[in-house]
Structure formats: C-alpha cells, structure tokens
Amino acid sequence: MQDEAVLINDDRGAAITVAGLVKDYGTLRAVDGVSFTVGAGEFFGILGPNGAGKTTTLEMVEGIREPDQGSVFLLGEPVWPRNPRLLARVGVQLQGSAFFERLTCREQLQTFGDLYGVPRGRADEMLELVGLAGKADVREDQLSGGQRQRLSIACALVHAPDVVFLDEPTAALDPQARRNLWDLLREIQARGTTVVYTTHYMDEAEILCDRVAIMDAGRILALDTPAALVRGLEAATRVALPRGVLDAATARTLPGAETAHEIEDEVVLSTREPARLVAALAQRQALDGVSVRTATLEDVFLTLTGREYRA
Structure with missing residues (x-):
C-alpha cells in the first residue's frame, strides 16, 4: 500500500x-x-x-x-x-x-526527433522558431555561441x-x-x-x-x-545628481532626503519618498543629469546571499 x-x-x-x-x-x-x-x-x-x-x-x-x-x-x-x-x-x-558530431542543424534536430518518434518535418519548424532557418544546412561546430544555444533549446x-x-x-x-x-x-x-x-x-x-x-x-x-521580493526589501531609492548642482550638505536638507554623500563626480541621496525629493529638486531647477535607481532583484539577491565572491 x-x-x-x-x-x-x-x-x-x-x-x-x-x-x-x-x-x-x-x-x-x-x-x-x-x-x-x-x-x-x-x-x-x-x-x-x-x-x-x-x-x-x-x-x-x-x-x-x-x-x-x-x-x-x-x-x-x-x-x-x-x-x-x-x-x-x-x-x-x-x-x-552536446551535439552529434558532423551533423547539420537540420540533421541534429531530425536525429533528436527520431528518438521521440517525431515526424522529420518538425525539424524545419523548430529551426524557424529559434531563428535558425537560414542555418539549416550548416554544421553545429560552425555556429556562433548564441546560435548553438538556440539550437540546444530547439533540441x-x-x-x-x-x-x-x-x-x-x-x-x-x-x-x-x-x-x-x-x-x-x-x-x-x-x-x-x-x-x-x-x-x-x-x-x-x-x-x-x-x-x-x-x-x-x-x-x-x-x-x-520578482516585484514582491523587491517590495519586501524596503530598500531606499538612490537619486544621483552631478557634483556642482548641489553640495551634499545642501542636498541633505531637501524634503524626503535621508542621506547625501559625494561619490566621485556625483552627489548621491537615499530616500524612501522619491516623488517628494524629485519635486524638491525640480523647485530648485536641479533635475538636469539626475538619475533615479530603485531597488532591483539583484539587491534582494545580494541581501539574502551576501556579497562575498563564490568560486
């Protein structure tokens, strides 16, 4: 049982x-x-x-x-x-x-298809799907890396x-x-x-x-x-503006700004109220060259797994 x-x-x-x-x-x-x-x-x-x-x-x-x-x-x-x-x-x-040696793209697919009893005409349909119709009679070892990956997926x-x-x-x-x-x-x-x-x-x-x-x-x-994981991180938004538009001390006083640091040729602010901060920059006519970066899945990944190098 x-x-x-x-x-x-x-x-x-x-x-x-x-x-x-x-x-x-x-x-x-x-x-x-x-x-x-x-x-x-x-x-x-x-x-x-x-x-x-x-x-x-x-x-x-x-x-x-x-x-x-x-x-x-x-x-x-x-x-x-x-x-x-x-x-x-x-x-x-x-x-x-891994592919069969010395076979063309069409022959590769026909051979894989034969293992499953698939009609041989299916090979040309798959080559069309993966954008390799023009490479049907080209051997696999003559394809680029991206073309080989597409052929692998077709198989x-x-x-x-x-x-x-x-x-x-x-x-x-x-x-x-x-x-x-x-x-x-x-x-x-x-x-x-x-x-x-x-x-x-x-x-x-x-x-x-x-x-x-x-x-x-x-x-x-x-x-x-991915969206829910990013929202759950509750990470601050990063707003960067060219150095010389505002200095860091002034930028820290803007509505919505949490921190401001001078990093290389930029002043970088963090905020959890990006709309409020951008509006304040607009009032100062300081939007030229501004970039806004919200949290991404990469931030979630690094927060959970750490930043140390893995060999």
Whole structure:
C-alpha cells in the first residue's frame, strides 16, 4: 500500500510539486529540504550563487539524480524511480550542450526527433522558431555561441514537451544574443510550455520569470514574484545628481532626503519618498543629469546571499 500511495500527487493543479528534497555528497549537504511548486504554463526561476544547489535540485526534479529524501511529482507523475512515461513530456537543456558530431542543424534536430518518434518535418519548424532557418544546412561546430544555444533549446523542444528545463542557457552570451534568446523564451512560454530556469543574471530573471526561488547553501531563502521580493526589501531609492548642482550638505536638507554623500563626480541621496525629493529638486531647477535607481532583484539577491565572491 505504501508504494501505491507514492503515486498520488496531492497538488494536482501544479505542473511540478517538490517536497523536502535532500541530497548529500559525503559530508556535504548539497540540497537541504527544498520544497516548491510550479504552476502549469509558469516561467519559474531558480537563482543562487555558485554552489547553492541549483543544478543538483534541477537534476532531481528532472529525474536524472535520485534524491536521498523527499519527493518530486512532474505532471502528476513521480519522477523517481526513472519514469518512462515522462520522457516524451519533458525537455532538458543542460549547462553544457552536446551535439552529434558532423551533423547539420537540420540533421541534429531530425536525429533528436527520431528518438521521440517525431515526424522529420518538425525539424524545419523548430529551426524557424529559434531563428535558425537560414542555418539549416550548416554544421553545429560552425555556429556562433548564441546560435548553438538556440539550437540546444530547439533540441529540447523538438518533441513539444509540456515542461522544459533550461540550466543557464544565456551563460557566456553577448548582450545581443542574450536579448534575442529572451524573445525566444517568451515565445516558448506563450505556447503554453512550463519553463523552469536557472540563471546568474538577475536582470533577465526579473524580466522573464513569473516567480523566482533564491537558493543558497542548499536551501530556498525566498520565493515569490520578482516585484514582491523587491517590495519586501524596503530598500531606499538612490537619486544621483552631478557634483556642482548641489553640495551634499545642501542636498541633505531637501524634503524626503535621508542621506547625501559625494561619490566621485556625483552627489548621491537615499530616500524612501522619491516623488517628494524629485519635486524638491525640480523647485530648485536641479533635475538636469539626475538619475533615479530603485531597488532591483539583484539587491534582494545580494541581501539574502551576501556579497562575498563564490568560486
């Protein structure tokens, strides 16, 4: 009876249900009691510094690695022991992409598709989706880094999975390639696919993800929408104006100003009443060159995980 009970997913409205995951490597606890759910069609991010346990968590959710404790249900099915029923419903793009040697982009996709019994014409549809239609007959080793990443994602999607896992897909890409990949990821979600995503880039997580979990030392420290996490930080707004417009002593007397410091060629003020402070600057005709920076997801991340370098 216990084995039958394991097959029941208590949260049937979720695409993924994770409860109490633990993974040890000798004396190192890489994942320490992680629990979360991901809704169908949601874009869910897992963020954390190096060594936080993100990739190990993903591998257990994907069914690649056996948890020492806890359970994972994916699309209502347990993922461990390895569940063949899930293979055709899940796509995985790992940190290090591997392709078949000496094959063109079309041949790569046709080969991946053959593993799932997908019609060969699907390869051209996927090349169009990821913007590689013009590279169909080009070998993978002749592509740029951004093009290889898009091909890797196409391989993960060729069988039209319900859930796709993307582990740092924009790592080492230039800014233009990253932005192009963002457009692709938005389109993937718009098609109804559930996306689970890890990244070190806080800006893209803030833009792309419906919710994010911030991990460190194998635990989830916070989980919510990016906007809610930023609001919860209650951080001051930073207002900077060029040095010479006002000195720091005068700036401290402005309505709404909490602190003011001269930093390099700027006077930087902090405030929790930015509208009041900006209005005061406007009255003094001191808005030229002013910049306003509110808290971001990066501020939340650094507050929770610290600022020390992680190798």
